Amino acid sequence: MTLAALGQWLHLGAAVAAVGGVLYLRVVLLGSLGAVPAEQRAAVLKAAGRRFHPVLWASIAVLLVTGLQNVVLAAAEHAADPLYWRLLSLKVVLALVLFALALGLSLPLPALAGLQRRRPQILVVNLLLAAAILLLSAILRRL
Numbered sequence: 001m002t003l004a005a006l007g008q009w010l011h012l013g014a015a016v017a018a019v020g021g022v023l024y025l026r027v028v029l030l031g032s033l034g035a036v037p038a039e040q041r042a043a044v045l046k047a048a049g050r051r052f053h054p055v056l057w058a059s060i061a062v063l064l065v066t067g068l069q070n071v072v073l074a075a076a077e078h079a080a081d082p083l084y085w086r087l088l089s090l091k092v093v094l095a096l097v098l099f100a101l102a103l104g105l106s107l108p109l110p111a112l113a114g115l116q117r118r119r120p121q122i123l124v125v126n127l128l129l130a131a132a133i134l135l136l137s138a139i140l141r142r143l
Contacts, residue, residue, distance in 0.1 A: 004073050011066035018059035019130045021052050022102070026123040053106045060099050067095070084143050091136040098129040 029048055033041050071088070078084040101122055104115045115122065 007066045007069045007073070010062055011070060014059040014062035014066070018056055018063070021055055022123055022126055022130070025052065026120065026127060030120055030123070049106065056102055056106055060102065063095070078143070081143065084140065087136055087140055091133055091140065094129050094133050094136070098126050098133065101126055
């Protein structure tokens with residue numbers, strides 16, 4: 001297995017873990033909270049967060065490291081392709097926005113309470129960002 005293949009495998013695995021976890025949180029967990037007594041909902045969300053946040057943070061770290069590796073490896077192959085670099089730049093910006101929102105939802109800071117109160121909406125935004133990033137990834141792979 002080459003370093004490039006290992007990096008791509010780790011990158012894809014981290015993306016699957018993060019996006020799959022967010023999809024589960026938004027669709028399954030938040031959608032099921034109606035069956036939980038109101039006074040227990042916050043405790044359920046807190047417990048889920050304690051388990052998911054380390055996975056999310058590790059995924060973001062792996063995505064950043066392997067993403068940088070992928071850019072370095074792609075540099076020579078796409079050096080003269082301005083479309084590739086424009087699309088890659090857009091993908092990176094969208095990913096950084098997604099990461100910032102994800103960290104904003106997961107860090108226990110009072111300054112982020114307003115953002116965290118809008119968790120269901122922010123999770124939808126992150127899922128849409130993830131879908132756009134995945135589409136850009138597919139396009140870039142074929143350039």
